[in-house]
Amino acid sequence: MDAQVDMLLAQESKLQFSSFSFEDGVSVGLDLLDRARLDKLPVVVDVFAYGQQLFHAALPRSQADNGEWVARKRRTVLRFSHSSLYMGTYCKSIGMELDQKYYLPPCTYASQGGGFPILLRDGGVIGVVTVSGLAEEDDHALVVAALEAHLTKQQ
Template identity: 30%
Template sequence: MDLLKKITLQKFSNNSALKMGLKIIDLARERNQKIAIEICRLNHSIFLYVDDTLPADKHNWLKRKANVAKHFEESSLSVKNDLKNGNMTLEGTFQLSNKDYLAKGGSIPLFVENAGMIGTITVSGLSDVEDHQIIIDSLNL
């Protein structure tokens, strides 16, 4: 598995987010996987989809994973692994509430060259490694 920490793009728009989101949904359907996905740009949700079979709280999971990616400016899976390897916790080490932050795989920050971090792409519904990997697989990163 490729542990991509961030996605860097030449440019990014709402239309780019739509295309990315639809590619991820198409791949999930091909694999018969049920997912929720949110793509945010400058803290605004510009693409959101939750499969009918998933519980209503998936919106909260998406938000909490994305908060980790935004805070650390790297993928939530990378943060999860760093916390585990360093014997740390979000709450104990960084004073980040588990109510608002979740260090599980599935959120990757989006950067634009020469502009910095501009958003996040987050998937939930699978194992955290699969949530992370479906983003990478669908975008051919």
């Protein structure tokens, strides 16, 4: 499990922006939406930055609960400045759950994958990109792929 924790931290270290605009938020959201549509994935996609929602879409076969999962994953990322998958994996690696370790209500915070921090190289976390509707590792992988593609385009 420590190898996965290290891999997740490496992703966060690698996927950092020199700047992130409202337009970047919409672009990342649209990329996620296109990827999900291509594979007919039943997901909710959300991009939140600068204290507000920049992009939100729900695809066919997603559920209203997916929106609640998005909010819970986002709160986790904003509180800890790490991906929601990292937080769940880290807690499991020490034999605990997020609510046990940090005394947080599971109805408010989620440590399942799918929430990833929008990190500025010199400024920390300014937002969260979140997907909900698939297995947690797949939610996480979809977000990571979109962020990698966006950062590649920026170079």
